[in-house]
Amino acid sequence: MSRYSAADIEARWQEAWSKAGIFKAERDESKPKYYVLEMFPYPSGRIHMGHVRNYTMGDVIARYKLSNGFNVLHPMGWDAFGMPAENAAMASGGHPGAWTYQNIAVMKDQMRPLGLSIDWSREFATCDPEYYGQQQSMFIDFMEKGLVYRKNAIVNWDPVDMTVLANEQVIDGKGWRSGAEVERRELTQWFFKISDFSEELLDALGGLENWPAKVRLMQENWIGKSRGLQFAFERTDGGEAIEVYTTRPDTLMGASFVGISPDHPLAKELEKDNAEMAAFNIEARKGGTTEEAIETAPKLGYDTGLKVRHPLNPDWELPVWIANFILMDYGTGAIFACPAHDQRDLDFCRKYDLPVIDTFFALDDPKPVENEAFVPPKTDNVKWVDHFAGLDEATGQEAVDATIDFAEKGGWGEGKTQFRLRDWGLSRQRYWGCPIPVVHCADCGVVPEKKENLPVQLPEDVSFDVPGNPLDRHPTWRECECPSCGGAAQRETDTMDTFVDSSWYFARFTAPRAETPTNMDDAKYWMNVDQYIGGIEHAILHLLYSRFFARAMHICGHLPESAKEPFDALFTQGMVTHAIYQSTEMTPVFDDDGVQKTDAEGALMHLSQKRYYYPEDIVFAQQDGKPVAILRAEMEADNVDPENEQHRQDYVHVIGRTEIEIVPSAKMSKSKNNVVDPLNIISNYGADTARWFVLSDSPPERDVEWTASGAEAAHKHLSRVYRIADEAVNSEAPARAGDEALIREMHKAIHDVTMGVESFGFNAAIAKLYGFTNTIQKADAGAEAKRQALKVLAQLMSPMTPHLSEAIWSMLGGGGLIATAPWPKADDSMLVDDTVTLPIQINGKRRAEISVPKDMPKDEVEKIALATDAVQKALDGGSPKKVIVVPGRIVNVVV
């Protein structure tokens, strides 16, 4: 007899795996390969339960495939460049590199005890010069193939700190440190020509059958292919006509005004001679650059005084307005507004008292437009009548297409396919990133660095005491020789977007030490990633950029044609959340003389501030059937025992001092004190418990709420499995009648769990494993049958709880490692029972059930069903209107 000791078991088997070297991936053309990859972590400092969940899922797949005879590649690395390292350097004076590598060391130590089947020999960090040097080499290849160019683009500019801000650093339109209102400013930046691939990236989505449909749909909408009309409005003053693009040319007769972006060349031209307009444009350019900020900002407009002629009626003049919601990046940066059929246009017209022309759609009950635009619902068949394009009747896209045709025939417009997808701006005005390997020469212009001079390495001696890019103010780093003419020149000081680093790391894992970005033989063998796993938050940018990069790498000879879509299957997992315990404190606000301030109404002023409490500082009681949280320290101060339930219960009613609000299911965040450290769980219960729990409680694509009781329960269950196995080892119970039933259940478990693992139904698979464990425990079966069932149980559990499974396998005399033992196969003939129970419905409501042989013909089933008391009673002597028999499923009698 022995007890389940996770610590001993886990140490022992991790060593056994390490000795056997079973996770080291070597190219072996004789075996089928399987490449499983979890999105690599940013080394933020410590791992959290979200990491544990992500890597456990990947590990389940990796171990399952290993058991199925695949040559598995399961690597791990670090997405190591990024802003947090610079922020840490700013806050505490260290170097971003030192901070980053320190975090990597800590996090690796934290990951080791989880027993993941990772090939650590392939590890790298994207901030290793060996990695980013290869990235620079590829950047130069991309330049040669015309996949990179420079143009002006808009950034967030903090006018006080005189620095570029990331979107994250703009809070309510203000700089996060200076508090100054952020402006939009133009800067020359580097771009990848991802837009050249718009059509291809869109079309290829159809082939990604093993991607979630929602991700494909999101990418489709993001790429945003539309067919619309481009045409010009002639200006009455004879100036350059204004080109507009519209996806709704059919609404042209409802046009109210022409709008241009504050960044439109015309707006910039006009503001030179008009101080008022210039002031408006400055106001309109304020705020962050995000689409969200622009779209939700209050709509502002300015009448330029210019007029344009309607293309179909030269006597119809429309005013030209500048409007802050028009994006220069989409279409031509100019639109025409049709308030009758667009809510935003209508709101704008009402605000500025612009004309609104009523609906042109054929409605049963046409009404003048008030304050609600008529946007035809998707399903209704709302039609145009007497449309200007000559249509008697047309709906939706028909009307758009007919209008484009009409415009082209009339020679005043042109049908144009437009993509929403913009080129990928990769320049960052920051230090901790991959330097862009180009040189600015007064004579030769912008020249790529020579490949033999790569990597262009970041200087170590930098300071972060003032805002801005330290590379810009470094005394010597910029100075270099022009690779073309050999004269004195200056390095580019912009670094690359960290999305570049993560757009090809999966390819680098196939040959992490190669002297070139990839090695073709390795890439051909290991690519594609067979299963990619990561958060849904990467559904668009990271995945789209990677798809682009794989194509660009193929063009440059770094990946085979077959790897153009690098991820065969994708799974997007949810977050791990935890409740937040908070109280709100009102602190008085004092003036300089120490007197509490009052507001306009004379009330004393307070500042409300949230305080967050650690879970271990909280105990729970029930009040009105709801859980209430009490501070442990307060109870102790009042000499009440927080561990005694009755005391807790009484304490709520008697005192209740600090009111603690429980916010369930919040994203784990350091600042809110609700981060659960996986190491605590591992030291209390072991890695297998942590792994089992993160998989068991929620479907993997959904968020999972971390609860202490859940972890406790998982540990209890694993102890029970161990105990049952331990008891079976020396049992001499003879064969019994229940043996066959147990073996049948075993085959069902094999089938169900295998299906569960294959389809990422880990929580359902675990529910089956609970059920199978219960079955074994209660089975009236002999020792041999039980041992056979337990060995299969251990195998089925082994992807989730690999250490415990090895221990049980070895106790029960399974040879070798369970990790490499072949996965059990279900015998199909054992999966179906001979008789089935069929529910009988009357008018769709369950009223009875019958038990019949599984292959009984339909008409016989019907006869038996009709003979049941419930049906006879419902028929009341009559005959049924209809009887539906679904074999093996259900019988429904309609009376």
Place this chain on the structure above:
RNA sequence: GCGGGCGUGAUGGAAUGGUAGACAUAUCGGACUUAAAAUCCGAAGGGGGUGACCCCGUGUGGGUUCGAGUCCCACCGCCCGUACCA
């Protein structure tokens, strides 16, 4: 604002359009124990009835279907993304 997703007992959740609530947690009852822990057995969506049973029930309101948690439409709430967070 726009794009995508989710919503089921006290709780996490299960359910190829076919018996809603599997499995688990918390709870309650019982066994074992001097006692507790551990372990084992059992109850349990809500309401009604002595009972066989009956009514209601998957965010809200409609619809399709013999049959809807599942499909369609509208609404409400929450989450993700929105191109410089990673």
